[in-house]
Amino acid sequence: MNSFAARLLAWFDLYGRRDLPWQHPRTLYRVWISEVMLQQTQVRTVVPYFERFVARFPDLAALADASIDEVLALWSGLGYYSRARNLHRAAQLCRQRGELPDRFEHLLALPGIGRSTAGAILSQSLGRRHAILDGNVRRVLTRFHCLDGDPRSSENDTRLWSLAEELMPNERLADYTQAIMDLGATVCTRTAPACGGCPVRDDCKAYQRGLVSKYPMPRARRERPLRTRAFLWMSDAQQRVALAKRPAVGIWGGLFAFPDGDSIADVCHALRVEIPDGDADVTMRHEFTHFSLDMQVWCVRVECNAVEDHGLSWFTLEDALSLGLPQPVRRMIEDRL
Ligand code: SF4
Incomplete structure:
Protein backbone atom coordinates (compact mmCIF):
# COMPACT_ATOMS: atom_id res chain seq x y z
CA MET A 1 0.00 0.00 0.00
CA ASN A 2 1.35 3.47 -0.83
CA SER A 3 2.31 5.61 2.15
CA PHE A 4 -0.40 8.23 1.56
CA ALA A 5 -3.14 5.58 1.79
CA ALA A 6 -1.47 3.78 4.70
CA ARG A 7 -1.19 6.94 6.78
CA LEU A 8 -4.67 8.07 5.88
CA LEU A 9 -6.16 4.71 6.90
CA ALA A 10 -4.25 4.66 10.18
CA TRP A 11 -5.63 8.13 10.91
CA PHE A 12 -9.12 6.99 9.88
CA ASP A 13 -8.98 4.13 12.37
CA LEU A 14 -8.50 6.67 15.13
CA TYR A 15 -10.50 9.69 13.99
CA GLY A 16 -12.64 8.77 10.97
CA ARG A 17 -16.43 8.81 10.88
CA ARG A 18 -17.59 5.25 11.29
CA ASP A 19 -21.01 5.78 12.80
CA LEU A 20 -22.82 7.54 9.98
CA PRO A 21 -26.32 6.15 9.44
CA TRP A 22 -25.67 5.04 5.83
CA GLN A 23 -22.73 2.94 6.98
CA HIS A 24 -24.97 0.58 8.95
CA PRO A 25 -25.84 -1.29 6.81
CA ARG A 26 -23.77 0.03 3.92
CA THR A 27 -25.96 -1.15 1.03
CA LEU A 28 -25.97 0.13 -2.55
CA TYR A 29 -29.33 1.77 -2.01
CA ARG A 30 -28.49 3.54 1.25
CA VAL A 31 -25.07 4.73 0.08
CA TRP A 32 -26.65 6.03 -3.13
CA ILE A 33 -29.24 8.07 -1.23
CA SER A 34 -26.56 9.47 1.09
CA GLU A 35 -24.14 10.33 -1.72
CA VAL A 36 -26.80 12.22 -3.65
CA MET A 37 -27.85 14.09 -0.51
CA LEU A 38 -24.20 14.92 0.20
CA GLN A 39 -23.57 16.32 -3.27
CA GLN A 40 -24.18 19.90 -2.16
CA THR A 41 -24.84 19.53 1.54
CA GLN A 42 -22.78 18.88 4.66
CA VAL A 43 -22.94 15.65 6.61
CA ARG A 44 -24.43 17.30 9.70
CA THR A 45 -27.40 18.60 7.71
CA VAL A 46 -27.86 15.40 5.72
CA VAL A 47 -28.09 12.97 8.66
CA PRO A 48 -31.68 13.76 9.81
CA TYR A 49 -32.90 14.01 6.22
CA PHE A 50 -31.33 10.66 5.40
CA GLU A 51 -32.90 9.00 8.42
CA ARG A 52 -36.38 10.29 7.60
CA PHE A 53 -35.97 9.39 3.93
CA VAL A 54 -34.93 5.77 4.42
CA ALA A 55 -37.49 5.28 7.21
CA ARG A 56 -40.19 6.17 4.68
CA PHE A 57 -38.48 4.59 1.62
CA PRO A 58 -36.47 1.68 3.01
CA ASP A 59 -35.65 0.26 -0.40
CA SER A 82 -33.34 18.20 -9.09
CA ARG A 103 -21.52 -1.80 -12.76
CA PHE A 104 -19.86 1.58 -12.96
CA GLU A 105 -20.99 2.40 -16.52
CA HIS A 106 -24.58 1.43 -15.76
CA LEU A 107 -24.65 3.55 -12.63
CA LEU A 108 -23.21 6.47 -14.55
CA ALA A 109 -26.06 6.23 -17.04
CA LEU A 110 -28.66 6.93 -14.33
CA PRO A 111 -29.92 10.47 -13.77
CA GLY A 112 -28.07 12.45 -11.10
CA ILE A 113 -25.06 10.11 -10.87
CA GLY A 114 -21.74 11.50 -12.08
CA ARG A 115 -18.30 9.96 -12.06
CA SER A 116 -17.47 10.82 -8.45
CA THR A 117 -20.86 9.75 -7.10
CA ALA A 118 -20.72 6.44 -8.98
CA GLY A 119 -17.22 5.82 -7.62
CA ALA A 120 -18.28 6.67 -4.06
CA ILE A 121 -21.31 4.35 -4.26
CA LEU A 122 -19.32 1.35 -5.53
CA SER A 123 -16.28 1.82 -3.33
CA GLN A 124 -18.30 2.32 -0.17
CA SER A 125 -21.01 -0.28 -0.63
CA LEU A 126 -19.04 -2.98 -2.47
CA GLY A 127 -15.39 -2.12 -1.75
CA ARG A 128 -14.63 -1.69 -5.45
CA ARG A 129 -11.60 0.27 -6.57
CA HIS A 130 -13.04 3.52 -7.93
CA ALA A 131 -11.68 6.99 -7.20
CA ILE A 132 -13.81 9.89 -6.05
CA LEU A 133 -13.29 13.59 -6.54
CA ASP A 134 -15.82 15.58 -4.56
CA GLY A 135 -15.12 19.12 -3.36
CA ASN A 136 -13.28 17.95 -0.25
CA VAL A 137 -11.01 15.53 -2.07
CA ARG A 138 -10.33 18.12 -4.75
CA ARG A 139 -9.12 20.56 -2.08
CA VAL A 140 -6.89 17.99 -0.33
CA LEU A 141 -5.22 16.91 -3.56
CA THR A 142 -4.83 20.45 -4.86
CA ARG A 143 -2.93 21.39 -1.69
CA PHE A 144 -1.06 18.11 -1.47
CA HIS A 145 0.38 18.66 -4.94
CA CYS A 146 0.41 22.50 -5.04
CA LEU A 147 -1.70 22.50 -8.18
CA ASP A 148 -1.67 25.96 -9.75
CA GLY A 149 -4.54 27.56 -11.62
CA ASP A 150 -8.30 27.20 -11.50
CA PRO A 151 -8.94 23.88 -9.72
CA ARG A 152 -12.00 23.32 -11.94
CA SER A 153 -10.21 23.87 -15.25
CA SER A 154 -10.35 20.85 -17.53
CA GLU A 155 -6.58 20.48 -17.37
CA ASN A 156 -6.58 20.38 -13.56
CA ASP A 157 -9.64 18.18 -13.57
CA THR A 158 -7.81 15.55 -15.61
CA ARG A 159 -4.75 15.89 -13.39
CA LEU A 160 -6.77 15.55 -10.19
CA ILE A 180 -10.22 11.00 2.23
CA MET A 181 -13.64 12.64 2.40
CA ASP A 182 -13.29 12.99 6.17
CA LEU A 183 -9.81 14.45 5.87
CA GLY A 196 -0.75 20.00 12.66
CA GLY A 197 -3.08 17.00 12.96
CA CYS A 198 -2.92 15.94 9.33
CA PRO A 199 -1.62 12.40 8.70
CA VAL A 200 -0.11 13.30 5.30
CA ARG A 201 1.54 16.63 6.15
CA ASP A 202 5.09 15.26 5.72
CA ASP A 203 4.45 14.84 1.98
CA CYS A 204 2.07 17.73 1.48
CA LYS A 205 3.79 20.21 -0.81
CA ALA A 206 1.66 23.17 0.25
CA TYR A 207 2.40 22.50 3.92
CA GLN A 208 6.10 21.88 3.39
CA ARG A 209 6.46 25.08 1.38
CA GLY A 210 4.35 27.17 3.75
CA LEU A 211 1.83 27.84 0.98
CA VAL A 212 -1.33 26.24 2.34
CA SER A 213 -3.33 29.48 2.21
CA LYS A 214 -2.49 29.88 -1.48
CA TYR A 215 -4.30 26.67 -2.49
CA PRO A 216 -6.72 26.01 -4.02
CA MET A 217 -6.28 29.13 -6.12
CA PRO A 218 -9.44 31.22 -6.55
CA ARG A 219 -11.65 30.42 -9.50
CA ALA A 220 -12.36 33.06 -12.08
CA ARG A 221 -15.39 34.86 -10.63
CA ARG A 222 -18.53 35.19 -12.65
CA GLU A 223 -21.04 37.86 -11.75
CA ARG A 224 -24.24 36.29 -10.54
CA PRO A 225 -27.19 38.13 -12.13
CA LEU A 226 -30.00 39.43 -9.94
CA ARG A 227 -33.61 38.69 -10.86
CA THR A 228 -36.75 40.02 -9.22
CA ARG A 229 -40.04 38.20 -9.05
CA ALA A 230 -43.39 39.09 -7.49
CA PHE A 231 -45.21 36.56 -5.27
CA LEU A 232 -48.71 36.72 -3.83
CA TRP A 233 -49.51 35.25 -0.42
CA MET A 234 -53.29 34.90 -0.39
CA SER A 235 -55.05 33.88 2.79
CA ASP A 236 -58.74 33.27 3.34
CA ALA A 237 -61.01 33.76 6.34
CA GLN A 238 -59.69 30.54 7.94
CA GLN A 239 -56.09 31.72 7.61
CA ARG A 240 -55.39 29.14 4.94
CA VAL A 241 -52.81 29.88 2.26
CA ALA A 242 -53.22 29.37 -1.49
CA LEU A 243 -50.34 27.48 -3.08
CA ALA A 244 -49.69 26.27 -6.61
CA LYS A 245 -47.67 23.28 -7.68
CA ARG A 246 -44.90 24.57 -9.92
CA PRO A 247 -44.17 23.00 -13.31
CA ALA A 248 -41.78 20.02 -13.19
CA VAL A 249 -39.17 21.92 -15.20
CA GLY A 250 -37.63 25.19 -14.02
CA ILE A 251 -36.76 26.58 -10.62
CA TRP A 252 -38.33 24.74 -7.70
CA GLY A 253 -39.78 22.24 -10.18
CA GLY A 254 -42.66 20.21 -8.69
CA LEU A 255 -42.66 22.13 -5.39
CA PHE A 256 -45.59 24.11 -3.98
CA ALA A 257 -45.21 27.89 -3.77
CA PHE A 258 -47.12 31.15 -3.83
CA PRO A 259 -48.30 32.16 -7.30
CA ASP A 260 -45.70 34.40 -8.95
CA GLY A 261 -45.10 36.58 -11.96
CA ASP A 262 -42.92 39.34 -13.39
CA SER A 263 -44.90 41.96 -11.49
CA ILE A 264 -47.57 41.97 -8.83
CA ALA A 265 -49.97 43.43 -11.39
CA ASP A 266 -49.35 40.42 -13.66
CA VAL A 267 -49.99 37.95 -10.84
CA CYS A 268 -53.18 39.68 -9.68
CA HIS A 269 -54.45 40.08 -13.20
CA ALA A 270 -53.99 36.36 -13.90
CA ALA A 280 -44.20 44.33 -1.07
CA ASP A 281 -44.85 43.24 2.53
CA VAL A 282 -41.77 41.02 2.54
CA THR A 283 -38.64 41.09 0.40
CA MET A 284 -36.11 38.31 0.66
CA ARG A 285 -33.13 37.26 -1.39
CA HIS A 286 -32.59 33.65 -2.34
CA GLU A 287 -29.39 32.41 -3.93
CA PHE A 288 -29.43 29.91 -6.76
CA THR A 289 -26.32 28.49 -8.36
CA HIS A 290 -26.49 30.79 -11.38
CA PHE A 291 -28.44 33.79 -10.15
CA SER A 292 -29.82 35.61 -7.12
CA LEU A 293 -33.55 36.02 -6.77
CA ASP A 294 -35.19 38.92 -4.96
CA MET A 295 -38.58 37.61 -3.90
CA GLN A 296 -41.09 40.37 -3.36
CA VAL A 297 -44.10 39.02 -1.53
CA TRP A 298 -47.43 40.83 -1.19
CA CYS A 299 -49.84 39.43 1.40
CA VAL A 300 -53.57 39.82 0.76
CA ARG A 301 -56.76 38.49 2.26
CA VAL A 302 -59.28 37.22 -0.31
CA GLU A 303 -62.94 36.53 0.23
CA CYS A 304 -63.49 34.44 -2.89
CA ASN A 305 -62.29 30.86 -2.46
CA ALA A 306 -62.38 29.83 -6.10
CA VAL A 307 -58.61 29.66 -6.48
CA GLU A 308 -58.78 26.11 -7.83
CA ASP A 309 -59.71 27.56 -11.23
CA HIS A 310 -56.21 28.97 -11.33
CA GLY A 311 -54.37 25.79 -10.38
CA LEU A 312 -54.12 26.76 -6.71
CA SER A 313 -55.26 24.90 -3.60
CA TRP A 314 -55.93 26.08 -0.07
CA PHE A 315 -53.84 24.65 2.77
CA THR A 316 -53.79 25.29 6.47
CA LEU A 317 -50.35 26.47 7.48
CA GLU A 318 -49.68 23.16 9.28
CA ASP A 319 -50.70 21.12 6.21
CA ALA A 320 -48.62 23.33 3.94
CA LEU A 321 -45.51 22.42 5.91
CA SER A 322 -45.95 18.75 5.00
CA LEU A 323 -45.63 19.63 1.28
CA GLY A 324 -42.49 19.97 -0.76
CA LEU A 325 -41.79 23.71 -0.38
CA PRO A 326 -38.91 25.92 -1.49
CA GLN A 327 -36.87 26.94 1.53
CA PRO A 328 -37.90 30.64 1.59
CA VAL A 329 -41.59 29.74 1.31
CA ARG A 330 -41.21 27.25 4.15
CA ARG A 331 -39.47 29.86 6.26
CA MET A 332 -42.24 32.40 5.71
CA ILE A 333 -44.96 29.92 6.63
CA GLU A 334 -43.06 28.79 9.73
CA ASP A 335 -42.73 32.43 10.78
CA ARG A 336 -46.49 32.85 10.58
CA LEU A 337 -47.31 29.87 12.79
S1 SF4 B 1 -0.97 19.22 5.52
FE1 SF4 B 1 -2.57 20.75 5.63
S2 SF4 B 1 -2.86 21.43 3.54
FE2 SF4 B 1 -1.71 19.52 3.44
S3 SF4 B 1 -3.27 17.95 3.15
FE3 SF4 B 1 -2.89 18.11 5.34
S4 SF4 B 1 -4.41 19.59 6.11
FE4 SF4 B 1 -4.32 19.79 3.88
Missing part, protein backbone atom coordinates in the same frame (compact mmCIF):
# COMPACT_ATOMS: atom_id res chain seq x y z
CA LEU A 60 -35.60 1.10 -4.06
CA ALA A 61 -39.07 -0.32 -4.73
CA ALA A 62 -40.62 1.86 -2.03
CA LEU A 63 -38.98 4.93 -3.53
CA ALA A 64 -39.99 4.01 -7.09
CA ASP A 65 -43.61 3.47 -6.05
CA ALA A 66 -43.90 6.75 -4.12
CA SER A 67 -45.35 9.90 -5.65
CA ILE A 68 -42.91 12.64 -6.57
CA ASP A 69 -44.84 14.97 -4.24
CA GLU A 70 -44.03 12.76 -1.28
CA VAL A 71 -40.37 12.52 -2.27
CA LEU A 72 -40.12 16.29 -2.64
CA ALA A 73 -41.88 16.82 0.69
CA LEU A 74 -39.21 14.73 2.45
CA TRP A 75 -36.52 16.64 0.57
CA SER A 76 -38.00 20.00 1.45
CA GLY A 77 -35.34 22.27 2.97
CA LEU A 78 -32.33 20.39 1.55
CA GLY A 79 -32.38 22.46 -1.66
CA TYR A 80 -31.19 21.51 -5.15
CA TYR A 81 -34.45 19.68 -5.78
CA ARG A 83 -31.43 15.73 -6.89
CA ALA A 84 -34.71 14.41 -5.46
CA ARG A 85 -36.35 14.25 -8.88
CA ASN A 86 -33.34 12.37 -10.26
CA LEU A 87 -33.39 9.90 -7.35
CA HIS A 88 -37.04 9.19 -7.95
CA ARG A 89 -36.56 8.83 -11.70
CA ALA A 90 -33.54 6.54 -11.26
CA ALA A 91 -35.49 4.37 -8.80
CA GLN A 92 -38.27 4.01 -11.34
CA LEU A 93 -35.79 3.07 -14.06
CA CYS A 94 -34.35 0.34 -11.81
CA ARG A 95 -37.71 -0.73 -10.36
CA GLN A 96 -37.95 -3.97 -12.29
CA ARG A 97 -34.49 -5.06 -11.27
CA GLY A 98 -35.21 -4.19 -7.63
CA GLU A 99 -31.75 -2.74 -6.98
CA LEU A 100 -29.29 -0.30 -8.49
CA PRO A 101 -26.88 -1.73 -11.06
CA ASP A 102 -23.48 -2.61 -9.61
CA TRP A 161 -8.61 12.45 -11.38
CA SER A 162 -5.37 10.73 -12.23
CA LEU A 163 -3.84 11.73 -8.86
CA ALA A 164 -6.95 10.46 -7.06
CA GLU A 165 -6.60 7.14 -8.87
CA GLU A 166 -2.86 6.83 -8.24
CA LEU A 167 -3.22 7.34 -4.47
CA MET A 168 -5.91 4.69 -3.99
CA PRO A 169 -4.85 1.50 -2.21
CA ASN A 170 -5.87 -1.98 -3.34
CA GLU A 171 -7.65 -2.87 -0.14
CA ARG A 172 -10.00 -1.28 2.39
CA LEU A 173 -11.54 0.80 -0.37
CA ALA A 174 -14.70 1.67 1.54
CA ASP A 175 -12.68 2.98 4.47
CA TYR A 176 -10.23 4.79 2.21
CA THR A 177 -13.03 6.62 0.40
CA GLN A 178 -14.59 7.69 3.68
CA ALA A 179 -11.15 8.62 5.03
CA GLY A 184 -11.13 17.20 3.60
CA ALA A 185 -14.22 17.82 5.71
CA THR A 186 -12.61 17.85 9.14
CA VAL A 187 -8.85 18.58 8.79
CA CYS A 188 -8.01 20.02 5.38
CA THR A 189 -10.89 22.46 5.63
CA ARG A 190 -11.49 25.39 3.30
CA THR A 191 -10.45 27.94 5.92
CA ALA A 192 -7.91 27.36 8.69
CA PRO A 193 -6.93 23.75 7.89
CA ALA A 194 -5.58 21.86 10.91
CA CYS A 195 -2.31 20.81 9.28
CA LEU A 271 -55.78 35.44 -10.66
CA ARG A 272 -58.43 38.14 -11.00
CA VAL A 273 -57.76 39.64 -7.61
CA GLU A 274 -57.38 43.29 -6.74
CA ILE A 275 -53.85 44.65 -7.01
CA PRO A 276 -52.63 45.54 -3.49
CA ASP A 277 -51.47 49.09 -2.83
CA GLY A 278 -47.93 49.91 -1.94
CA ASP A 279 -44.68 48.00 -1.79
